[in-house]
Amino acid sequence: MEQFFQQLLNGLAVGGIYALVALGYTMVYGVLKLINFAHGDLFTIGAYLGLTLLVSGGLAGSLPPVLAVLLVFFMVGLLVALIGCALERVAYRPLRKAGRLSAVVSALGASIFFQNAVMLVYGARPYVYPNSLRPDFTIELFGYALPGMRVMVIAATVALMLALWAFIQKTRMGAAVRAVAIDQGAARLMGINVNRIISLVFLIGPGLGGMAGLLVGMYYGKIDFTMGWTYGLKAFTAAILGGIGNIPGAMLGGLLLGVVEALAASYVAFAWKDAVAFCVLILILIIRPTGILGERTADKL
Amino acid sequence: MNKWARSLAVAAMALLLPAYVQSADIKLGLMCPLTGKWASEGQDMKNIVELLVEKANASGGINGNKIELVVEDDAGDPRTAALAAQKLASAEVVAVIGTYGSAVTEASQNILDESGIVQIGTGSTSVRLTEKGLPLFFRTCPRDDAQGKAAADVIRKGGFKRVALLHDNSSYSKGLAEESRELLEKAGVQIVYYDALTPGEQDYTAILTKLKSASPDLLFFTGYYPETGMLLRQKKEMGWNVPMMGGDAANHQDLVKIAGKDAAAGYFFISPPLPQDIDTPEAQQFLKDFKAKFQALPVSVWAVVAGDACKALEAAFAAGKVESEDIAEWLKQQKNLPGLTGSLGFDAKGDRVGEFYRTYKVDGNGTFVLQPR
Numbered sequence: 001m002e003q004f005f006q007q008l009l010n011g012l013a014v015g016g017i018y019a020l021v022a023l024g025y026t027m028v029y030g031v032l033k034l035i036n037f038a039h040g041d042l043f044t045i046g047a048y049l050g051l052t053l054l055v056s057g058g059l060a061g062s063l064p065p066v067l068a069v070l071l072v073f074f075m076v077g078l079l080v081a082l083i084g085c086a087l088e089r090v091a092y093r094p095l096r097k098a099g100r101l102s103a104v105v106s107a108l109g110a111s112i113f114f115q116n117a118v119m120l121v122y123g124a125r126p127y128v129y130p131n132s133l134r135p136d137f138t139i140e141l142f143g144y145a146l147p148g149m150r151v152m153v154i155a156a157t158v159a160l161m162l163a164l165w166a167f168i169q170k171t172r173m174g175a176a177v178r179a180v181a182i183d184q185g186a187a188r189l190m191g192i193n194v195n196r197i198i199s200l201v202f203l204i205g206p207g208l209g210g211m212a213g214l215l216v217g218m219y220y221g222k223i224d225f226t227m228g229w230t231y232g233l234k235a236f237t238a239a240i241l242g243g244i245g246n247i248p249g250a251m252l253g254g255l256l257l258g259v260v261e262a263l264a265a266s267y268v269a270f271a272w273k274d275a276v277a278f279c280v281l282i283l284i285l286i287i288r289p290t291g292i293l294g295e296r297t298a299d300k301l
Numbered sequence: 302m303n304k305w306a307r308s309l310a311v312a313a314m315a316l317l318l319p320a321y322v323q324s325a326d327i328k329l330g331l332m333c334p335l336t337g338k339w340a341s342e343g344q345d346m347k348n349i350v351e352l353l354v355e356k357a358n359a360s361g362g363i364n365g366n367k368i369e370l371v372v373e374d375d376a377g378d379p380r381t382a383a384l385a386a387q388k389l390a391s392a393e394v395v396a397v398i399g400t401y402g403s404a405v406t407e408a409s410q411n412i413l414d415e416s417g418i419v420q421i422g423t424g425s426t427s428v429r430l431t432e433k434g435l436p437l438f439f440r441t442c443p444r445d446d447a448q449g450k451a452a453a454d455v456i457r458k459g460g461f462k463r464v465a466l467l468h469d470n471s472s473y474s475k476g477l478a479e480e481s482r483e484l485l486e487k488a489g490v491q492i493v494y495y496d497a498l499t500p501g502e503q504d505y506t507a508i509l510t511k512l513k514s515a516s517p518d519l520l521f522f523t524g525y526y527p528e529t530g531m532l533l534r535q536k537k538e539m540g541w542n543v544p545m546m547g548g549d550a551a552n553h554q555d556l557v558k559i560a561g562k563d564a565a566a567g568y569f570f571i572s573p574p575l576p577q578d579i580d581t582p583e584a585q586q587f588l589k590d591f592k593a594k595f596q597a598l599p600v601s602v603w604a605v606v607a608g609d610a611c612k613a614l615e616a617a618f619a620a621g622k623v624e625s626e627d628i629a630e631w632l633k634q635q636k637n638l639p640g641l642t643g644s645l646g647f648d649a650k651g652d653r654v655g656e657f658y659r660t661y662k663v664d665g666n667g668t669f670v671l672q673p674r
Binding site: 003006007010011013014125126128131147149216220221222224226227230231261262265266269270271273274 | 470496497498499501502503504506507508510511514527530531534535538539555558559561
């Protein structure tokens with residue numbers, strides 16, 4: 001039983017990261033019907049920028065660690081958001097009238113560009129976050145000793161997801177995002193500036209992805225320029241699992257995928273965990289072709 | 302041709318071409334990748350062998366005979382290697398050192414064998430090279446299955462009884478894990494866990510949690526250094542201090558960087574030793590000469606074993622063996638020649654004998670320390 005809870009926690013921490021990255025995929029898809037393949041690489045950029053700001057920016061020395069980390073967390077979010085916004089202007093907006101296939105090819109090109117840019121700037125060898133910046137404590141919960149960092153990753157993920165959910169559901173701007181997702185033409189007729197909403201979506205999605213990159217770097221230590229690929233693939237799966245275009249679906253899909261993987265690793269075999277996770281995906285898509293929470297019929301990718 | 306006839310022939314040639322015979326009594330070939338993706342290893346092979354030959358010639362040659370070295374580039378490519386082997390055969394060398402890469406060596410094997418030339422492979426670890434029964438082929442590197450044996454020996458001698466084996470599904474890593482499993486089970490060591498992980502991921506806590514429940518007394522991961530580093534780090538964070546070991550793919554300084562010094566301390570792996578870690582007079586002398594000439598250390602152990610091949614051939618020449626059959630026969634009887642990576646010897650198949658693999662342990666400062674046998 002102890003192992004079950006341990007694995008559940010392992011799965012939730014991994015799944016939380018998947019969910020944060022999946023939010024970026026699903027928001028962009030919801031509004032533009034575009035799979036932003038460069039999203040995983042924005043996540044990588046977040047991890048690298050975080051390291052640069054913490055170490056070279058000298059923030060770690062001049063501020064108390066908690067404050068420095070918190071500040072860097074938001075700075076990374078902002079910087080990656082700006083990169084995401086620029087990406088939309090350069091790579092996607094000129095193609096909005098063209099076919100969807102052109103946009104997908106452009107997204108793949110952007111992904112290759114970002115990955116190699118990171119490699120050229122930082123080099124191909126892996127980087128490691130300094131240990132001194134990582135809070136090292138354990139939390140006692142129901143008699144289990146939980147690594148503090150793990151709990152913090154889950155907490156940060158949940159907080160960010162709740163904030164996003166509240167923004168989309170409770171604010172005027174959020175209502176505009178939802179309106180654009182449902183029907184761009186009608187939204188424009190209602191006086192919504194569609195281009196501005198799309199830019200907003202490209203600020204929020206990549207911003208969350210960049211923060212997820214920083215969380216991964218802080219928690220696991222090692223970062224390398226190809227890390228975005230694995231996380232991007234898993235997060236994309238999570239977005240489909242929950243119903244692509246649906247924000248609570250991405251959260252649910254991410255957490256579910258993480259937990260299924262951890263339990264499969266524990267009770268089947270580690271080598272089979274991806275196979276089991278994808279079998280679950282196929283089963284769910286057979287029963288609910290639009291994903292767990294997906295309502296609208298998914299268009300062909 | 303009997304000895305008298307040969308002496309007559311040599312005498313006749315000496316009359317016709319006096320300068321040729323005086324300048325080079327023994328022709329030795331070296332085949333190595335001077336260009337292509339393994340050029341850094343190949344250039345080191347050339348540097349090392351040239352250094353040894355120069356030294357032998359400077360001290361008056363071997364039994365008064367000078368060695369002439371003929372170098373051919375194989376570009377790390379099997380087709381180029383076949384051409385290089387033919388060129389060396391037409392240059393009438395008595396023996397060839399090289400080359401790096403099993404597939405490249407394999408392309409040259411038959412050509413050299415048919416020409417009656419002794420070949421000593423260097424960085425060619427594939428098992429099948431010496432299983433073909435070619436009488437003139439040798440190698441100074443270990444075979445792929447030797448590492449499994451060495452690992453099993455280390456585990457047995459360490460007194461570990463419950464071993465968890467983990468590989469990463471690459472052919473090298475899986476092969477090592479399978480080889481070790483078989484040998485350990487024969488030796489009565491219990492394999493409490495056997496599985497593969499997916500390389501390139503960040504989170505291995507799920508598999509570590511599972512491993513912990515199998516309560517092994519040793520964790521043996523046969524993969525490469527990035528995953529090893531992550532496993533060490535996350536194992537430490539779980540507060541689980543089971544010893545962990547690895548194979549020669551873990552021999553990279555980034556391992557300590559990824560794991561962190563605290564988590565890496567106590568980790569051990571098996572790997573061929575570099576000359577800087579061997580205190581035999583031959584290794585130390587070689588290192589001194591190499592540093593003096595090139596102001597650097599050899600890049601890779603796979604280049605140093607080319608020096609071993611040269612040492613073995615020099616020893617054969619010194620024993621008066623200058624015909625390929627004689628050299629091959631003599632080498633197969635040797636078990637303790639002085640080499641650059643420890644003692645050198647060959648079995649009847651031409652494989653290097655002896656325990657080539659050594660254990661390295663990471664100390665508290667993150668340095669890889671060679672362990673005494």
